[in-house]
Amino acid sequence: MKKFYITTPIYYVNDVPHIGHAYTTIAADVLARWKRLSGQPTFFLTGTDEHGAKIAQVAEAAKISPQQLVDQVSRKFSDLWTTLTISNDDFIRTSEERHVKVVQAIFETLKKKGDIYKGFYEDWYCLSDETYFSEADLVDKKCPQCGRDVNKLKEESYFFKLSKYEKPLLDFYAAHPAFLSPKNRANEIINFVKSGLRDLSVSRSRVKWGVPVPSDPAHVVYVWFDALINYVTAAGFKAERGSSKPDFADLWPADVHLVGKEIFRFHAVIWPAMLMALELPLPLKVFAHGWWTVEGTKMSKSLGNVVDPHTMVAEYGVDPFRYFLFREVPFGSDGDFSEKSLLGRYNSELANNLGNLVQRSVTILVKNFDGVIPVTSHTSVLMGDGKAWVAGIRRDFEALAFGDVLESAFSLMIKTNKFIDEKAPWKLGIDQKKELAQVLVECVAVLKVLSVVLSPFMPTKMQELWVGLGEKGLIEQEGGALLAALEREPAFSISFEAGQTVKKGDPLFMRKGGRWK
Numbered sequence: 001m002k003k004f005y006i007t008t009p010i011y012y013v014n015d016v017p018h019i020g021h022a023y024t025t026i027a028a029d030v031l032a033r034w035k036r037l038s039g040q041p042t043f044f045l046t047g048t049d050e051h052g053a054k055i056a057q058v059a060e061a062a063k064i065s066p067q068q069l070v071d072q073v074s075r076k077f078s079d080l081w082t083t084l085t086i087s088n089d090d091f092i093r094t095s096e097e098r099h100v101k102v103v104q105a106i107f108e109t110l111k112k113k114g115d116i117y118k119g120f121y122e123d124w125y126c127l128s129d130e131t132y133f134s135e136a137d138l139v140d141k142k143c144p145q146c147g148r149d150v151n152k153l154k155e156e157s158y159f160f161k162l163s164k165y166e167k168p169l170l171d172f173y174a175a176h177p178a179f180l181s182p183k184n185r186a187n188e189i190i191n192f193v194k195s196g197l198r199d200l201s202v203s204r205s206r207v208k209w210g211v212p213v214p215s216d217p218a219h220v221v222y223v224w225f226d227a228l229i230n231y232v233t234a235a236g237f238k239a240e241r242g243s244s245k246p247d248f249a250d251l252w253p254a255d256v257h258l259v260g261k262e263i264f265r266f267h268a269v270i271w272p273a274m275l276m277a278l279e280l281p282l283p284l285k286v287f288a289h290g291w292w293t294v295e296g297t298k299m300s301k302s303l304g305n306v307v308d309p310h311t312m313v314a315e316y317g318v319d320p321f322r323y324f325l326f327r328e329v330p331f332g333s334d335g336d337f338s339e340k341s342l343l344g345r346y347n348s349e350l351a352n353n354l355g356n357l358v359q360r361s362v363t364i365l366v367k368n369f370d371g372v373i374p375v376t377s378h379t380s381v382l383m384g385d386g387k388a389w390v391a392g393i394r395r396d397f398e399a400l401a402f403g404d405v406l407e408s409a410f411s412l413m414i415k416t417n418k419f420i421d422e423k424a425p426w427k428l429g430i431d432q433k434k435e436l437a438q439v440l441v442e443c444v445a446v447l448k449v450l451s452v453v454l455s456p457f458m459p460t461k462m463q464e465l466w467v468g469l470g471e472k473g474l475i476e477q478e479g480g481a482l483l484a485a486l487e488r489e490p491a492f493s494i495s496f497e498a499g500q501t502v503k504k505g506d507p508l509f510m511r512k513g514g515r516w517k
């Protein structure tokens with residue numbers, strides 16, 4: 001069965017990971033977890049991009065071999081993904097043999113086909129971005145992307161016939177309106193293609209650290225051409241029979257490539273053209289998200305304002321950090337990161353709202369009912385039409401509108417806290433036990449639904465909550481059925497086992513004073 005195949009960019013290993021990298025990977029993780037929750041077999045790929053002149057340069061400066069450098073830095077990425085509870089199914093490194101073989105095979109196939117040919121290339125080259133720019137692209141004679149110096153370079157090079165795919169690409173965009181996402185970024189790509197595509201230089205004779213062209217080893221494959229291929233390598237393209245790799249037909253085409261806006265063009269123009277040349281199906285969607293600045297300024301090493309995800313996790317915990325990234329800014333838009341805002345949301349939304357709701361419900365249940373949920377079946381009044389509510393959540397998740405999912409969850413949370421304030425169950429006497437039971441079950445029912453909906457964002461804390469509510473098993477395996485049932489019937493009753501007992505534990509989120517002040 002075809003799996004839902006989701007990818008992140010593969011990250012350059014010339015530098016250590018920061019929140020920008022963490023953002024894309026967590027977004028992919030949220031989507032992958034949502035898909036699994038919905039019962040869809042899913043394959044989630046991330047990895048590292050390890051070739052190119054820049055890497056060789058950094059290795060030389062550190063007096064180690066490029067291979068040593070890429071091993072060290074790639075490890076920093078995979079370790080960070082473990083810290084951030086990323087549930088990727090594979091981690092691809094472009095220096096791995098499985099990948100090198102596929103890049104070489106693809107290069108030779110396209111060369112034979114005539115879609116790759118030899119010529120000369122001359123233009124302005126940015127070493128940092130490993131990209132050539134035409135004179136017109138330069139900004140104040142500097143690299144339009146990073147602002148660094150560029151040099152005029154001429155070299156013998158192989159070219160990919162990108163120009164041949166101008167019309168097929170435009171036809172494809174027109175026939176597949178969901179391909180370029182979000183919609184507000186589509187025109188930029190369409191206009192770029194309409195303005196005419198130049199053939200793309202896809203080999204370098206100056207660079208040594210890369211995949212050699214088998215039929216002409218003086219050349220190595222251009223790092224972007226090499227990197228984009230990772231998506232099919234990991235899916236098992238051209239894999240030997242009997243290998244442990246996935247079956248290509250089960251994964252390809254990718255359902256969504258998640259990328260930052262600055263590499264949208266590579267994924268929305270060059271990659272689909274390469275796939276057309278290979279006569280492979282195209283991905284269903286390329287989604288470009290925005291960029292984070294930090295307290296209003298572009299993140300940069302020289303400014304010393306690069307945010308290290310490890311620091312945020314150490315201070316606020318993994319789940320609040322993951323939550324914040326999608327709560328603060330609509331996914332797709334640019335946003336500004338500030339620790340003050342993270343602390344604010346942590347305290348007001350997680351500690352005071354969600355944490356308090358849990359604490360109050362559980363405490364009163366323990367006090368009055370020995371923690372036993374007094375009713376085995378309950379239709380939430382606060383959710384309103386549960387069917388419509390869950391359908392909205394599903395629609396937002398599927399559209400990658402993660403901020404809207406969180407907004408719906410948060411407003412339900414607020415409503416429930418208001419409800420508990422109004423009903424003041426702590427004032428209800430022993431003779432009003434029935435009413436007390438109704439109030440508490442409403443809260444517990446809402447919390448059960450919220451724990452499921454929020455679990456893709458906060459997997460560890462929501463599992464803790466799930467267990468705290470007396471539920472059994474893993475939320476990622478059990479939760480989907482609840483949502484599906486709610487979606488089938490508008491007034492579906494949320495059920496609890498007879499004798500199901502909530503557990504009074506430590507607060508889910510402790511209020512923080514904050515080291516920032």
Ligand code: MSP
Pocket residue numbers: 008009010011012013019020021023024049227228229230259260261262263290291292293299
């Ligand atoms: N190696 C290429 C991608 C090849 S994919 C076939 C690359 N690597 S990168 O290390 O520079 O990572 C780029 C990605 O990191 C961006 O696309 C984006 O997903 C993420 N971000 C890097 N800085 C970012 C911000 N300041 N804000 C948000 N995301 C950013 O490009």
